[in-house]
Structures are given as structure tokens and as C-alpha cells.
Amino acid sequence: MKPLAPGTVIFHRHRGYGVIVSVNLLTGWISARFGSEVRTLDLNLSSDEVQHADGAPILFRRAPPDRMPHARLMAMVRELHRTGYQRLYLYSWPKPSGLHWRWHLFTGPRQWIERPWREGWYGSGADYNFNPVMGWGDTPSATPEDLAHLLAQFDPQGLAQALGNDEEHSNWFEMVCATLLPDYAFSLGWHDNGNIPEHLPVIPIRRNVPEYAGPPLPWPPGWRHIWRTSGKSPLLRYDPPVRTTYRITPEPQD
Incomplete structure (x- = not known):
């Protein structure tokens, strides 16, 4: 699985390409900014069909993430x-x-x-x-x-x-x-x-x-x-x- 962090470029089928602003690996929610939009959009990695920039799917919760380093x-x-x-x-x-x-x-x-x-x-x-x-x-x-x-x-x-x-x-x-x-x-x-x-x-x-x-x-x-x-x-x-x-x-x- 590719890493997810602020700055990761993603693709959404309705919004196009965007950049992750924040990510919560415990809940599976991310905030991303698309194009020239000022406001960020909250997306759920389990249900919103978010992909990496190269089209690779983001399969959240296949392996539970570490909640601490x-x-x-x-x-x-x-x-x-x-x-x-x-x-x-x-x-x-x-x-x-x-x-x-x-x-x-x-x-x-x-x-x-x-x-x-x-x-x-x-x-x-x-x-x-x-x-x-x-x-x-x-x-x-x-x-x-x-x-x-x-x-x-x-x-x-x-x-x-x-x-x-x-x-x-x-x-x-x-x-x-x-x-x-x-x-x-x-x-x-x-x-x-x-x-x-x-x-x-x-x-x-x-x-x-x-x-x-x-x-x-x-x-x-x-x-x-x-x-x-x-x-x-x-x-x-x-x-x-x-x-x-x-x-x-x-x-x-x-």
C-alpha cells in the first residue's frame, strides 16, 4: 500500500486531481483541496472511491494502521x-x-x-x-x-x-x-x-x-x-x- 500523508496527490472521479491537506488514519477521513478551490473537501477513504494519482485504488482498512509511532x-x-x-x-x-x-x-x-x-x-x-x-x-x-x-x-x-x-x-x-x-x-x-x-x-x-x-x-x-x-x-x-x-x-x- 502506498503511503498517505499531507501533500499526497489523489484522484476523485467527480473532482479530478487534488492534494491531501490532512489525514486521520484512525477514522479513515481525509481533507483534500481540488483545483483552485479555497475550501477543502472531507472524503472517506472507505466509501468515496479515492485513488492515487496513478489510478491505484486506496484500500483503506485492509490492514489496520498504527495509531502511534x-x-x-x-x-x-x-x-x-x-x-x-x-x-x-x-x-x-x-x-x-x-x-x-x-x-x-x-x-x-x-x-x-x-x-x-x-x-x-x-x-x-x-x-x-x-x-x-x-x-x-x-x-x-x-x-x-x-x-x-x-x-x-x-x-x-x-x-x-x-x-x-x-x-x-x-x-x-x-x-x-x-x-x-x-x-x-x-x-x-x-x-x-x-x-x-x-x-x-x-x-x-x-x-x-x-x-x-x-x-x-x-x-x-x-x-x-x-x-x-x-x-x-x-x-x-x-x-x-x-x-x-x-x-x-x-x-x-x-
């Missing part, structure tokens, strides 16, 4: 780990609404809480539904190798900070990818009154995928060091550092 990012990070960029980390967590999952790539020291933020290295499934790209000049059909190459072109200085060894984490990440891909991804966030689950949360990346029933997965190396035991419960709770305010007063002058 996390599996593609996991495959890309694994590829970069294998080439020596082992200090590249993927952090994913749910939005407060629980409808979408965020993602954040960071490099350098493995600091899960105090993570460095770089423009273009984070996003959300909410954005991916309407424009299934990362923003690095990639396309929806880009392979993990393509994504790694495009990220290196997009921010070579940022990726250079990932060059180095972290075998403990890269071995864990390799094991998680081999277990979850291509239908599932992991999450480092949860909704359980602040208590950390015993095993790594797993989420399906598309609709109609059954709940994960594979072996339980461990948390990433060093993750539990961030947490402390809460009372007599075997679960752990995050205990953030307390910011202390110091007030400086001048010394009395003689």
Missing part, C-alpha cells in the same frame, strides 16, 4: 544500538486523558527523570494519527534504517551524543523489541494511584490487536532505583526530590 521508533532505536549508538533511549508514557501515548528520544546519560529535550525528538500519537511521520523529512513507509539515516541528517549533533556503549540497556532493549514487535510497544507510565506495576506495561499499537499475553517483561535497568518502597506494600512509589529554598541574608556590618 512507538513500534517504528523501537525498531529504529534497536537499529542504532546495533551500530554503536547505545546511549540513545526511548521514553514513552500516556497522556493524562489516556487516549494517546507520548514519546521522547534522548541521548547522553541515562537520566529517566531529568531528560534532555531537543526540538523534533518528541511527539504524541495524537499528532501521528493526522500526519504519520516523525518530522525528520521521513515518509509513512520509511523503514527503521531510513528513519535512522534521516534522524542523523535532521540533527547530527544530537545523535552524536548517543555514540557510546550502554550494553546493559541495549541488551534489555533488544530483548523487549524481540518480544513485542511488530504489534506491541512498551510504556514507562501507568495509571495505578502512583504505584509501579510489577512488570513493564505493554500497549497494542493498532486496533483489533488482542491484549498482550506474552511473558512478563522487566523494567529497564536502573528504573527501580528511582523508586522507594511505600510502607508495607511490595509495590514501589516515586519519591521525587524536594526542592529546598535557601534565603541569603547579608552579614551585619561593624
Whole structure:
């Protein structure tokens, strides 16, 4: 199936050739502009007989689309780990609404809480539904190798900070990818009154995928060091550092 994204040229039997302005892969609706029309036209890919510019039919829902980019990012990070960029980390967590999952790539020291933020290295499934790209000049059909190459072109200085060894984490990440891909991804966030689950949360990346029933997965190396035991419960709770305010007063002058 050819990729669908804003800028894709399409053909409609009543309107002729047009350009996609926005696309929602969860609902199957697109907005397109035809000719010199100012307003966009909303079309349903399942019933409006939209075609690619070369006449190839758009067969929507033959394969459910990914509702988040996390599996593609996991495959890309694994590829970069294998080439020596082992200090590249993927952090994913749910939005407060629980409808979408965020993602954040960071490099350098493995600091899960105090993570460095770089423009273009984070996003959300909410954005991916309407424009299934990362923003690095990639396309929806880009392979993990393509994504790694495009990220290196997009921010070579940022990726250079990932060059180095972290075998403990890269071995864990390799094991998680081999277990979850291509239908599932992991999450480092949860909704359980602040208590950390015993095993790594797993989420399906598309609709109609059954709940994960594979072996339980461990948390990433060093993750539990961030947490402390809460009372007599075997679960752990995050205990953030307390910011202390110091007030400086001048010394009395003689």
C-alpha cells in the first residue's frame, strides 16, 4: 500500500486531481483541496472511491494502521544500538486523558527523570494519527534504517551524543523489541494511584490487536532505583526530590 500523508496527490472521479491537506488514519477521513478551490473537501477513504494519482485504488482498512509511532521508533532505536549508538533511549508514557501515548528520544546519560529535550525528538500519537511521520523529512513507509539515516541528517549533533556503549540497556532493549514487535510497544507510565506495576506495561499499537499475553517483561535497568518502597506494600512509589529554598541574608556590618 502506498503511503498517505499531507501533500499526497489523489484522484476523485467527480473532482479530478487534488492534494491531501490532512489525514486521520484512525477514522479513515481525509481533507483534500481540488483545483483552485479555497475550501477543502472531507472524503472517506472507505466509501468515496479515492485513488492515487496513478489510478491505484486506496484500500483503506485492509490492514489496520498504527495509531502511534512507538513500534517504528523501537525498531529504529534497536537499529542504532546495533551500530554503536547505545546511549540513545526511548521514553514513552500516556497522556493524562489516556487516549494517546507520548514519546521522547534522548541521548547522553541515562537520566529517566531529568531528560534532555531537543526540538523534533518528541511527539504524541495524537499528532501521528493526522500526519504519520516523525518530522525528520521521513515518509509513512520509511523503514527503521531510513528513519535512522534521516534522524542523523535532521540533527547530527544530537545523535552524536548517543555514540557510546550502554550494553546493559541495549541488551534489555533488544530483548523487549524481540518480544513485542511488530504489534506491541512498551510504556514507562501507568495509571495505578502512583504505584509501579510489577512488570513493564505493554500497549497494542493498532486496533483489533488482542491484549498482550506474552511473558512478563522487566523494567529497564536502573528504573527501580528511582523508586522507594511505600510502607508495607511490595509495590514501589516515586519519591521525587524536594526542592529546598535557601534565603541569603547579608552579614551585619561593624
